[in-house]
Amino acid sequence: MTFASKVFTAFALLGVGLGAGLPGPFSALAQSVSTPAGGGGSALLAAPARAFEVGNGVKVETRILKNGLTVVIAKNPRAPLVSVYHWVKAGSLHEKPGITGIAHLFEHMMFRPLGEGKPGFFETARALGAQVNANTRFESTVYTSTVPRRGLEGLLQAEAARFRSLTVTDALLDVERRAVWSEYSTKFDADPTFDLWYTQYKAAFPGHPYEWMIIGFREDLAKISARDCNLFFQKYYRPNNVGLVIAGDVDVAETMALIEKAYGGWERGADAVLPPAFEKKPGLVKVTSKLPSGSKQALAGWRLPYFTKDDALLMEFVNHVLFDSGNDLASRRFVDREKVASSIGSFSFGYGHGMLSGFASVLPGVDDAKIIDAFRALKSDFGALSPKHFDAYRKEFQVSMAEGLERNESIVNALATAWGKYGDETLVTKWSREVPALTHEQTRGFVEKTMTDDNFVYVSIPTEPTSSTPVKPPAQKESK
16 A cells, blocks of 8 residues: 555546556546436435436436535446545645644554454455555545445445544554555655655645645654544544545445445534645745666656636646647657657646646756756747647547546546545536637636746756765654
């Protein structure tokens, strides 16, 4: 189980770990949203159901329990397995100095036994034929499961039990603290790419929760107590901060009955709130990461504000044109024309939308100034797009969204992401209708506003070892 990854573009999760991923998840075949007659008849429901379709006839219903739990069910008769996501609005942006990294630490603890002598969640899920995982992000923690339909009831009971009643003890905390130390050792202390990502956010967002990245500050890990963990759980792991999204060949009414039975008594709490957006712009930031690499690499980009469902489509499309297309503008400039890099692509976009970044493998002999100039030139490249080229990018983007709903896992991820990041799972349908209406003028305005020098952060990897010494874990204080 890892917390960091190169991630989804156009709402497609690339999976756990740095690597290739799923196509975009929205469908050009999506249908309109409606409210079915008689929806929301249960005494446990606070709102009537609303229904829509995605992909090739996959029917989706959303219902909200009285305790605030949002339930989204996609009935996909072609799926051999059922995919289950719990999207929790509790990530590193909800932390504070002194307990940074607690959201990621808690992700680990959610798989531990609920009591002495009881099996852990991995063991329970395995007995049901399920595969389970999780990842922590800037604004959320996401728990994913895939299970045969016959095991869905048992899985939901086990999921509800851990979400409602996990208690962190000193012994449990110490086990998972060591696991996170291992992630420091194998990733941020050993992998130059992870270090590059960490360095970028630390340099870009001084004084803001983005600064400490998802894994948190190393020195805080030893300070976090069991009491800190239980307070975090009691505050954020509440039904009104959770979206339960299910996709598969399921009966909606039967599945809702299972959910109401398992989750209905879960008490709601305060709504999770993000901290104020970062507003300080200290000018162009140029730094070097800590870990050396055999070849020169650079990570550069522009800070992004918090996005709402009203402007997120612009951001997704611009990232596609700049870094993620089959013929993106960055590759055309860096690789084809200027020949300053062997490759360049989108990096970690969507994991929190903190940065709009490109990751470049720089050719030998090319200095930082040339790479920075090439990044700066992308703004004018976007502005100079001809109507023909702009239309080609727009059509390619729409096709990528349609392809993203071919797999059941992509459907559940798209729905969960739309709800979790933007508060509206029906974006999966709406965006497919809105893409053809995007204009060059509209998207160029976003580029002009975002891609400015005072918003630009550049990080390069040293190709020679630095004088920094290995960092040892600080002594752990006792949990209280």
